[in-house]
Amino acid sequence: MKRCILLILLLPLLMAAREGTTDYIRxxxxxxxxxxxxxxxxxxxxxxxxxxxxxxxxxxxxxxxxxxxxxxxxxxxxxxxxxxxxxxxxxxxxxxxxxxxxxxxxxxxxxxxxYDGAADFCLRYLRQQRCGFNPFLKDSCHTFDGYTLYGPMPDSTRINAIGGWHDASDYLQYSTTSANTAWHLLAAYRDFPAVFTDRHNASGLPGSNNIPDVLDEARWGLDWLMRMHPRSDWLFNQIADDRDHRGMRLPALDSFYGRGFERPVYFCSGQPQVQGVKYKKMNKSTGVASTAGKFASAFALGHSLLKKDDPAYAAALLERAGSAYRLGLQKPGVQQTASVLSPYIYAEDNWTDDMELAAAQLYGVTHKPALLQAGMAYAEQEPVTPWLGADTASHYQWYPFINIGHFELGKVAAAQQKTQLAGYYKSGIEKVWAKAKQNAFYRGVPFIWCSNNLTTAFAIQCYWYQQLSGDNTYAALAQANVDWLFGCNPWGTSMVYGLPAWGDTPADPHSAFTHLKNYPIDGGLVDGPVYGTIYGSLIGIRLAEPDEYAAFQSGLVVYHDDYGDYSTNEPTMDGTASLIYLMALKENEGKAKK
Missing domain, CATH: 2.60.40.10 (Immunoglobulins)
Structure with a gap:
């Protein structure tokens, strides 16, 4: 019904073709x-x-x-x-x-x-995802987090892990996605400060506090990350697990873990942890560097941006950046997430990119040559992010979806090293371009789970390559990925809730906020299209309403604006944060060319 009302209201603007046509312009x-x-x-x-x-x-x-x-x-x-x-x-x-x-x-x-205001608009979704005090609901949730698992302390030890953001439409919280989110928010302000406004206070409520809203949001994430790394030898990887998925409810009603409103907090043990009890599997964790590196980079960048206005807090961030980096050095490898009911996890397989970025950000603060050398050594171990040019990958297997460290190192490295790092980016872009140039949408990003997150990251990589190299060869490819997110795709729909306000955008996402209360989730980037083969193999998907995009589905790829499809229509926190960076970049581009 919501979709029908939306289309009726927008009919004068969205009249795309004569009645009965089979031809469309996206x-x-x-x-x-x-x-x-x-x-x-x-x-x-x-x-x-x-x-x-x-x-x-x-x-x-x-x-x-x-x-x-x-x-x-x-x-x-x-x-x-x-x-x-x-x-x-x-x-x-x-x-x-x-x-x-x-x-x-x-x-x-x-x-x-x-693009004016798009980055700030997407910040609405991050505020709505806040855990602890939620400014959208004007209520608090998950205030009993949590009890420990897999740590050196006795299981069920109580720690304070309140805060942060809910990861997606569920209420799980992952250190890896949260640190990546915080980094993108900080970098968006660092690189494009003029595009952000101050209309909310630190709690996320309306009212200026003389701090840009994007920094308030980043600090909310940093505060939680500090609680997840409370001492130099303790690092935690996630709060809650897939028992969360047993039903939709608002966050304050989360009591699925057998201990009232307490939730488990999983320690970064560097060892395999549970991956679906009935499947008799354990995840493939080998170390902690994939998580530790992300902590260190977010903390170091936070220190750089906050040291002038809050030197004591910035000093604490720098201390924790150093201890997280040392943990990564001590235990190289990946810390994958845990699950209890299902086999689905964040199956991250790479970690040198995380340590590369950590080394780059710490070098930017300390200027120690050894960190620059370490960063370049890590860069050589993963010159091209492995999903680039691939047709498939496990869920979050290569995360984050862009090697951020190449760009951060390239800005401070010698000319020869800068050229080397730009070449790494070009090699990855060329792998995608080899596929993209064969179709009209210039689509070379694989349709795996969270394809919109990959699309956003790839567009950013194209722009970063241009900045490092001065080569604008891939401008059309970069723009095609931006265009895809806002309607230049087979379905003719934006992949961002409410953006643009006059457009065809998601109206029935996989979200308790919209499904139970009809609350808008403004600015949320949904997961995006998946291969038809992936959609057909997922557990528990059932569309609740007739598919308004039925004519545009195919064996290749599907997308549904239906809360029953968690694979294509669920918004994510980290994807939205990457989009905030991209939208800030595009708004800044418009300002530069006025």
């Missing part, structure tokens, strides 16, 4: 920067072809630009034929639509401001 619903790459995709379910397209001023209904449709890209997903419509040469601000054959696109904008 666009970036946010719009296009005047000096940027501007491309849409025309697709035909019936296999028709076009030779030209027109750009039409929506106010005057006059054609303002015509061009060849270019080469046919052939079949992709549900479309039997497809073309890329490139109108990058046209740069006049205004509101327009595209027309080709029997298809007409929704109205979109060209202008320097099309």
């Amino acid at each position: 666009i970036n619903q946010l719009g296009y920067l005047p000096g940027g790459v501007k491309t849409a995709v025309w697709g035909s379910l019936g296999g028709s072809v076009i030779s030209r397209f027109e750009l039409v001023d929506s106010a005057s209904n006059k054609v303002v630009y015509k061009a060849s449709a270019g080469r046919a890209f052939g079949a992709y997903g549900p479309f039997r034929q497809s073309f890329r419509l490139d109108f990058s040469k046209f740069n006049k601000p205004g509101a327009y639509f595209l027309r080709a054959g029997n298809a007409r696109s929704p109205v979109f904008r060209i202008g320097a401001h099309v």
Whole structure:
């Protein structure tokens, strides 16, 4: 019903084609920067072809630009034929639509401001994900966290692990995703401070506190990470487990662990831990560096940004950055997550990228040459993030989805090393480009679980490569990944709840907030499309309502805006944080080109 109401309200803007057509034009619903790459995709379910397209001023209904449709890209997903419509040469601000054959696109904008406010908008989702005091609900939750497991202390030892963010639509909390989230928020402010505003206080409630909201949010995460690394030889990996998934409820009603409202807190033991009791499996943990490195990098960057205004807190962050890094040195390897009911975990398999970033951030603070040397040594062990160019991977197998350390080292390394690191990025981009150039959407990112997170990370990698190298070869590829997230995809929908406000965006995500209370989850980036084979193999998925995108599903890839599909339509905290960085980057690009 919600989707039906939304479409009725938006019908004047979203009129994409004549009734009964099988041809569609997919666009970036946010719009296009005047000096940027501007491309849409025309697709035909019936296999028709076009030779030209027109750009039409929506106010005057006059054609303002015509061009060849270019080469046919052939079949992709549900479309039997497809073309890329490139109108990058046209740069006049205004509101327009595209027309080709029997298809007409929704109205979109060209202008320097099309990304303005997007990063701040997505911060709404992070505030809503807060654990402890939740400013959206104006209530507290999980205030009894928690009791320890797998640690050197007796099991069920009580520690204070209150705070942080809920990981996704469930209420689990992972140190790895939280540290990655905190890092992206801090880096977004460091790199693009002008795009962020101050409309909330430290508790997340409305009201200015003379601190940009993005820093308030990052500090909320840092505070929790400090509790998860409470002393130099203690490091914790997660709170709660998949017993959480036994039912939807609001966070204050979480009592699924047999100890009232207490939840388990899993220690970073560096040893295998449970992975689904009935499956008689243990995860493949080999060390703690994958978690420790992420802690160290978030703490070190937090120190850099907060030392002027809060030197005592910044000093504590630096101390914990050092102790976390030392734990990574002492116990190299990966600390995977634990599960009890199901076999699904965050099966991280790499760790040298995390230690590379930690070394880079600590070098930025201490300027010790040994840290720069260590960072370069780690970089050489994983020059290309392994999912790049691959067709599949386990859930969160290569995490984070971008080797951040290459960029951070590249900014401080000697010229030869900088060229080397940029070359690593280029090698990964080329692996994706080899697949992407074969289809009209320039899609080379695999449709594995959390494909939107990979898409966001890959777009950032393309931009970081350009900054390190000065080479703009992959500008169209980078923009295609941004466009994909906001509607230039087979379904014609944005993958971000409520963004843009006038667009086709998720309305029925896999979220207790929306499903039980009809609360909006503004700014949340949903997991994204998955291969049809993955969707068909997952446990417990059942659509609750008829599929409004049924005509655009295919054996290749599916996406459902339905709370019953946790594989494609569940928002995630860390993916949204990466998107905040990307949106800040794009808003800054618009400001730079005004």
